[in-house]
Amino acid sequence: MTHHNIQKLDKYGSGSYLSSDVTVLLDIVDKDAVADVPTQQKEALIQSGQRHYSDMLTLEQAPTTMHEQLYQQALAQGTDRTATDIANLAYTLHDIFVQTVDNEHPLVLISLVRAGLPIGVLLQRALSDDSDSDYNLPSVHYGISIIRDRGLDPIAMQMILDAHPNSPIIFVDGWTGKGAIYQELARSLQPFNDSSHPHFATIFHQGKDVIPLLTLADPAGVAWLAASEEDWLIPSGLLNSTVSGLISRSLYTEPQSGLHRSVFYDNLVEVDHSLAFVDHSDAARRALTKPLQRLPTFKQPRYQTARLIDKIAADYHITNRNRIKPTIAEATRAILRRDPERILLASTDHRDTVLLRHLCDDRDITINVLGDKILPYQAITLIKQRS
Numbered sequence: 001m002t003h004h005n006i007q008k009l010d011k012y013g014s015g016s017y018l019s020s021d022v023t024v025l026l027d028i029v030d031k032d033a034v035a036d037v038p039t040q041q042k043e044a045l046i047q048s049g050q051r052h053y054s055d056m057l058t059l060e061q062a063p064t065t066m067h068e069q070l071y072q073q074a075l076a077q078g079t080d081r082t083a084t085d086i087a088n089l090a091y092t093l094h095d096i097f098v099q100t101v102d103n104e105h106p107l108v109l110i111s112l113v114r115a116g117l118p119i120g121v122l123l124q125r126a127l128s129d130d131s132d133s134d135y136n137l138p139s140v141h142y143g144i145s146i147i148r149d150r151g152l153d154p155i156a157m158q159m160i161l162d163a164h165p166n167s168p169i170i171f172v173d174g175w176t177g178k179g180a181i182y183q184e185l186a187r188s189l190q191p192f193n194d195s196s197h198p199h200f201a202t203i204f205h206q207g208k209d210v211i212p213l214l215t216l217a218d219p220a221g222v223a224w225l226a227a228s229e230e231d232w233l234i235p236s237g238l239l240n241s242t243v244s245g246l247i248s249r250s251l252y253t254e255p256q257s258g259l260h261r262s263v264f265y266d267n268l269v270e271v272d273h274s275l276a277f278v279d280h281s282d283a284a285r286r287a288l289t290k291p292l293q294r295l296p297t298f299k300q301p302r303y304q305t306a307r308l309i310d311k312i313a314a315d316y317h318i319t320n321r322n323r324i325k326p327t328i329a330e331a332t333r334a335i336l337r338r339d340p341e342r343i344l345l346a347s348t349d350h351r352d353t354v355l356l357r358h359l360c361d362d363r364d365i366t367i368n369v370l371g372d373k374i375l376p377y378q379a380i381t382l383i384k385q386r387s
Helices: 002-011 040-049 065-097 116-127 154-163 180-192 268-271 274-286 308-313 327-337 351-363
Strands: 028-029 107-113 141-146 167-177 211-218 225-228 260-263 324-326 340-345 365-371 381-383
Touching: 040 365, 065 116, 065 211, 065 225, 065 274, 065 351, 107 116, 116 141, 116 167, 116 211, 141 154, 141 180, 167 327, 268 365, 308 324, 324 327, 327 340, 327 351, 327 381, 340 351, 351 365
Parallel strands: 028 260, 107 141, 107 167, 167 211, 211 225, 340 365
Antiparallel strands: 324 381, 340 381
């Protein structure tokens, strides 16, 4: 591994995280250089096929006071679970990789921007914790862009492979919804999925066809390793840039022009929770006393919700699956960022859907309570059809 290559990557920033937490391989561009497209116009352009969602941005505003309060509530009720899940994931990674990685060839964590970033940073901190021999493991952490229909940023991926040619790579995301990003990842990694490829063992270290995706929660049943398959209120799922290093959703760039782009929201520094979320959850992890759990790994996706998604598409006459946003996190983000038609809930009073229900009241969005038949999802947002 050439130190020259590593140093070359060091010039990239870390958003609002510490440089020891992550190196984000994105081209940070000025807010003024990006077209700020209002939500409803963006929705019409996306659905008519005139523009891809990764070619435009609705610039983010600071969360409202109510939104902030609900985040704090989610943090209070979800900290112990976040800490426990991270500890079990780190323990499992240690168990799998302790024989194969060392300081020369660290485990490479690649977080998928943005939802993967807070989780990747927490994992990086846990693996770097010298005081805990149960999961201390040499690792490095990068953030790179993945875009639906357009895949992983190939330039960023190549930079990492050049810098760490003999290290196993794990991809990190926050949660799975329908498994669309898993499929995007699998498609992007297909060229490496050949035992004669020089980087085959770097990516397919768990075997041919095994996509090494790790998530905190995996309701879709597609991850190789996840802390659970439940849909729960992951605190970092409630905020956008202010819990993911102040970086925007990534914008597509043609590979010949360089890395995918992103905006750094310097105007939101005052309301940024990125480091506070990590510090708080990490302190809770260090204070845990319960025994650690070796989590199961899955070589192939189970797609346990595929039939349910098919049924919802049929019941609501939806031909474009991108209009179905399952999981509390996705459903909440869709209300904040898109133009929703209705919300489907499993129950009227689940404590993890308080913010969702508040947003629906606030914006006059229809709620249908469908009971157990949408489980494992607690919530699904359906995006409005645009003619």
